[in-house]
Amino acid sequence: MTKIRAAITGVAGYLPPYILNNEELSRMVDTTDEWIMTRIGIKERHILKEPGKGSSDMGAEAVKLLLAKTNTLPGDIDLLICPTVTPDHVFPATANIISHKTGITNAFSFDVNAACSGFLYALQIASQFIETGYRKKVIVVGAEKMSSITDYTDRTTCPLFGDAAAAVLLEPTTDEVGVMDAILHSDGVGLTHLHMKAGGSVKPASHDTVDAREHYIYQEGQAVFKWAVSKMADVSVEMMEKHNLTPDNLAWLVPHQANLRIIDATGNRMGLPPEKVMINIQKYGNTTSATIPLCLWELENKLHKGDNLILAAFGGGFTWGSVWLKWAYDPK
Numbered sequence: 001m002t003k004i005r006a007a008i009t010g011v012a013g014y015l016p017p018y019i020l021n022n023e024e025l026s027r028m029v030d031t032t033d034e035w036i037m038t039r040i041g042i043k044e045r046h047i048l049k050e051p052g053k054g055s056s057d058m059g060a061e062a063v064k065l066l067l068a069k070t071n072t073l074p075g076d077i078d079l080l081i082c083p084t085v086t087p088d089h090v091f092p093a094t095a096n097i098i099s100h101k102t103g104i105t106n107a108f109s110f111d112v113n114a115a116c117s118g119f120l121y122a123l124q125i126a127s128q129f130i131e132t133g134y135r136k137k138v139i140v141v142g143a144e145k146m147s148s149i150t151d152y153t154d155r156t157t158c159p160l161f162g163d164a165a166a167a168v169l170l171e172p173t174t175d176e177v178g179v180m181d182a183i184l185h186s187d188g189v190g191l192t193h194l195h196m197k198a199g200g201s202v203k204p205a206s207h208d209t210v211d212a213r214e215h216y217i218y219q220e221g222q223a224v225f226k227w228a229v230s231k232m233a234d235v236s237v238e239m240m241e242k243h244n245l246t247p248d249n250l251a252w253l254v255p256h257q258a259n260l261r262i263i264d265a266t267g268n269r270m271g272l273p274p275e276k277v278m279i280n281i282q283k284y285g286n287t288t289s290a291t292i293p294l295c296l297w298e299l300e301n302k303l304h305k306g307d308n309l310i311l312a313a314f315g316g317g318f319t320w321g322s323v324w325l326k327w328a329y330d331p332k
């Protein structure tokens with residue numbers, strides 16, 4: 001029997017217009033453009049400034065662009081998955097809100113919380129629904145208002161993050177393209193090193209938690225860095241070895257964009273020349289589950305049918321993984 005795979009058949013992104021650059025940041029906290037560029041590699045990030053707007057608003061913009069671009073009617077979408085760590089509300093799911101805002105009325109939808117690996121987790125979940133034949137047109141939309149959980153008085157975290165959303169459409173194919181394999185991992189030891197202290201069931205919001213600034217990202221940077229460098233590289237090399245992928249037959253590494261040094265280390269371990277590693281961290285920073293689809297959106301015109309891509313990520317949880325994707329269409 002011919003194998004059904006899930007192929008990405010379109011990609012779109014949305015960036016809020018306000019740009020927070022290192023110069024402005026250095027007036028907010030004790031930092032410099034030079035420190036941020038050397039240690040992280042970020043020059044600027046987009047921030048959603050409009051009051052009353054959240055991740056779903058950016059997600060909805062990305063989805064509307066995706067539907068228009070792929071000539072897809074909202075009513076034809078039968079599943080929408082939103083990986084996010086910055087949901088509009090604890091409940092209901094941001095995916096439900098995005099579906100509502102975009103006229104997607106014939107789908108079921110849910111969020112996935114796997115932090116910076118969220119897009120890869122959601123891609124694999126979507127792919128399984130398609131491979132089994134249960135669903136035919138699936139949207140995965142990473143949407144993150146990271147500025148809503150970033151402490152702009154903490155110089156060790158505030159340069160890192162940005163806001164954005166990006167979405168892909170997945171459809172069944174019997175061609176030798178699409179999601180070929182995924183290797184996904186998690187280890188709850190990550191809680192110690194990267195979390196938000198309050199606002200969940202363990203420590204609900206109170207005046208004290210707000211006064212103690214506990215509704216922001218808490219990160220032990222060096223510990224996370226060590227884990228990220230080794231796990232993202234290991235899981236990417238594991239994927240290469242499993243499927244005889246080599247620096248020659250791989251077209252691109254599309255890595256999560258958290259720190260340029262982590263990206264470089266991963267590319268080097270895979271033996272890839274720099275021109276095969278997608279990098280846009282300097283413009284957008286770490287937009288968590290939106291980084292990888294944002295990269296695909298930017299790369300779209302350089303990708304050809306059959307190109308081998310490895311997508312790789314590491315994030316809070318800890319979570320990490322790699323996906324081998326064969327691109328499904330030529331530049332339009």
Ligand SMILES: CC(C)(COP(=O)(O)OP(=O)(O)OC[C@H]1O[C@@H](n2cnc3c(N)ncnc32)[C@H](O)[C@@H]1OP(=O)(O)O)[C@@H](O)C(=O)NCCC(=O)NCCS
Nearest residue numbers: 031032035039116155156221222224225228258259314315
């Ligand atoms: C956060 C991160 C950039 C910090 O870089 P680092 O090289 O580890 O820096 P350190 O935390 O060791 O700090 C080194 C020094 O720089 C200082 N520093 C931290 N942030 C600074 C900033 N924005 N500007 C200037 N100095 C800063 C520290 O205070 C420290 O000073 P000290 O030596 O006097 O104590 C880095 O650890 C990192 O990228 N971690 C992983 C992030 C990540 O991948 N997150 C995953 C989510 S997906």
